[in-house]
Amino acid sequence: MSLKQSPSRQIARAERKAQKRNEALMERSGNFHAPFERSSKSQKLRRIPIYLLTVVMIAPYYWMITSSFKSVEELQQVPPTLFPDKPIVGNYYDSRFDPLNYQQDVLQGLFQRYTDINFGFMRFMLNSIYVNILITLFTLFIGSLAAYVVSKHRFKAKRAIYLVIIGSMMIPWQVGLIPGFLLVDSLGWLNSYFGYVVPALPKAFIVFFLVQYLSSIPDELVEAARIDGAREFTIYWRIILPLLKPALIAMMIFTAIGEWNNFLWPLIITNSQEMANLPVALAGLRNSGAGNVGMQGIIMAASLITSIPTILLFFLAQKHFIRGIALSGIK
Amino acid sequence: MKTKTTTNPSQSKKGFYKWSDAGASSYLMLAPFVILFLIFSVYPVLASLRLSFMRYNAICNPEQSPCGSVGFGNYTTLIFDDSRFHKALLNTSIYVVGAVLIGMVASLALALSLQADTKSNRILRVIFFLPSVTSGVAVVLVWGWVFRGDDVGLLNALISKIGISPVEWLATPSLALPVLIFMSVWGGAGFGMILFLAGLNAIPAMYYEAAVIDGAGPRERFFNITLPLLRPVMVYVGITGTIGAFQIFEAVYLLFPSGTGSVGGLRDMALTIVPYLYDMGFLKFRLGYASAIAWVLFIIIFVISMINIKLTKSLEDLR
Numbered sequence A: 001m002s003l004k005q006s007p008s009r010q011i012a013r014a015e016r017k018a019q020k021r022n023e024a025l026m027e028r029s030g031n032f033h034a035p036f037e038r039s040s041k042s043q044k045l046r047r048i049p050i051y052l053l054t055v056v057m058i059a060p061y062y063w064m065i066t067s068s069f070k071s072v073e074e075l076q077q078v079p080p081t082l083f084p085d086k087p088i089v090g091n092y093y094d095s096r097f098d099p100l101n102y103q104q105d106v107l108q109g110l111f112q113r114y115t116d117i118n119f120g121f122m123r124f125m126l127n128s129i130y131v132n133i134l135i136t137l138f139t140l141f142i143g144s145l146a147a148y149v150v151s152k153h154r155f156k157a158k159r160a161i162y163l164v165i166i167g168s169m170m171i172p173w174q175v176g177l178i179p180g181f182l183l184v185d186s187l188g189w190l191n192s193y194f195g196y197v198v199p200a201l202p203k204a205f206i207v208f209f210l211v212q213y214l215s216s217i218p219d220e221l222v223e224a225a226r227i228d229g230a231r232e233f234t235i236y237w238r239i240i241l242p243l244l245k246p247a248l249i250a251m252m253i254f255t256a257i258g259e260w261n262n263f264l265w266p267l268i269i270t271n272s273q274e275m276a277n278l279p280v281a282l283a284g285l286r287n288s289g290a291g292n293v294g295m296q297g298i299i300m301a302a303s304l305i306t307s308i309p310t311i312l313l314f315f316l317a318q319k320h321f322i323r324g325i326a327l328s329g330i331k
Numbered sequence B: 001m002k003t004k005t006t007t008n009p010s011q012s013k014k015g016f017y018k019w020s021d022a023g024a025s026s027y028l029m030l031a032p033f034v035i036l037f038l039i040f041s042v043y044p045v046l047a048s049l050r051l052s053f054m055r056y057n058a059i060c061n062p063e064q065s066p067c068g069s070v071g072f073g074n075y076t077t078l079i080f081d082d083s084r085f086h087k088a089l090l091n092t093s094i095y096v097v098g099a100v101l102i103g104m105v106a107s108l109a110l111a112l113s114l115q116a117d118t119k120s121n122r123i124l125r126v127i128f129f130l131p132s133v134t135s136g137v138a139v140v141l142v143w144g145w146v147f148r149g150d151d152v153g154l155l156n157a158l159i160s161k162i163g164i165s166p167v168e169w170l171a172t173p174s175l176a177l178p179v180l181i182f183m184s185v186w187g188g189a190g191f192g193m194i195l196f197l198a199g200l201n202a203i204p205a206m207y208y209e210a211a212v213i214d215g216a217g218p219r220e221r222f223f224n225i226t227l228p229l230l231r232p233v234m235v236y237v238g239i240t241g242t243i244g245a246f247q248i249f250e251a252v253y254l255l256f257p258s259g260t261g262s263v264g265g266l267r268d269m270a271l272t273i274v275p276y277l278y279d280m281g282f283l284k285f286r287l288g289y290a291s292a293i294a295w296v297l298f299i300i301i302f303v304i305s306m307i308n309i310k311l312t313k314s315l316e317d318l319r
Helices: A002-028 A040-046 A048-067 A121-152 A158-168 A173-186 A193-200 A204-214 A219-227 A232-260 A264-269 A278-289 A293-316 A318-330 B002-006 B013-019 B024-051 B073-081 B083-113 B119-133 B136-146 B154-161 B173-201 B205-213 B218-229 B231-246 B250-255 B273-283 B287-318
Strands: none
Touching (some): A040 A048, A048 A293, A048 B083, A048 B119, A048 B136, A048 B173, A121 A193, A121 A232, A121 A278, A158 B024, A173 A193, A173 B024, A173 B287, A193 A264, A204 A232, A232 A293, A232 A318, A232 B024, A264 B273, A278 B250, A293 B136, B024 B287, B073 B287, B083 B173, B083 B231, B083 B273, B136 B173, B173 B231, B218 B231
């Protein structure tokens, strides 16, 4: 036994030695996996610009948050305070506010505005949430159905259909903006949830992405299910959907964030205030209070409320999101 | 159709497909997407092409100013007579070149410096990526507040600390495009960084190992291994970045309104193509003319993408 083992041991020892030598060599010439980072001291110095840039990245967020807690008086202060001296929540809700009794230093908070529409500012949040859930659910459903057929069925028109779908991704969506508006108008869908949701459902990118993903799933799986007598929709529901889960999660986050931040389309299809989504309401708030320094606190409060959900979603599903981007970029 | 199910399916791909039913269920499952796609994606594009050859506006009156075909009229007006469009085109071109070039360099630099998988790098990556998921309108409004022209603006307060008098950032024609480019790089560098990181991680470590054994220094490794192997990612980032930059809207619409209920700011200093399209289509209701603008935008983006793809292909053939 020992005789048999010894040569392999020798080889192992030689290998370890060689590896050590190689590692030493690598050490001297920098890190392989991050070949452009130097060793400790100069590395730390080199990271100073990155930290400065990080400050620039964070600064607007910091300014947005702190400004939303400043009083009118403090917003007008020169130079501006880096941290609110006396933080107030009046930009969101001021309990002293009385519509019949105007006072100089009392604000009409964000949630006290829009008295003529149900739920006030909450209405825009509800609009955004409602539209978002509907679009995300249905767009993924019809997109994954189409992707399954394109990827695992064969019939004559399939290639042509898929080519048109892919080709449409090259066209900037603003090209169809005006006829799209006229179409939605003639359907009577202006200022309605239909106008938000239905035109947003067919997303070529989702079909493209899911077809790419499905191509790595063997056809035999579908085949086996067919032999067992499963119907096509059952195969989709029981086999394809579970397999697509990671891709669907990535696309779900893509769609949800994109729709939440959507601005131009909602801007043109809504002209009654109560149908606005958050970005449109935000823009309206800005246009009504542009130039007024005292309004900035309220505008920043609304901006913060608009930004938080997508940032939260991103944090919750960061891994899927990043993987989705990376996949779509590499392919 | 049904009789074919009896043939043995497990032979080859061809056999599988022959056996696969291409009957009603395929079309049924494809239908929801395809029908909506035809109505809301394909039809508007074609209709917009038709509209672009028409006079079509809010006061279409068959007796006084009839709407109808004007041939290439909209296009010739755009290209030869419309000085606002020329300004928009010039602004957009400067903006796209600046935003894409600086954005790509910034993304690559970020990816290289945050490549190592350490905890602090992971946190920094998230911070740099945050603008990509933040509402564009919110971001623009915050920047508008930071760039405010008087003393209460954050930036003016900061530069007054080093003795520079307040600058009207958003009302100085020569500063409009730099401000827009800055905002674009701030907002987009993190997205490019993620793509470059994916590209960097896909480069096998053994290439670097071999290069080190051959005595290549960090600089040589960067120019001879990293850059060539990143080319596909660079093409992708470049094309998507260009397409995205051409479509800039929020920042111009919100930060550069014009006094006359129009967009673009003082003397159209920040007017770009999509805000101009919006202005013509939805503020002046010249829908035919706006459609022509949309098609010019499409043609420009298409040509640039094609040039980009062809160029990189021929570069690869050279190698």
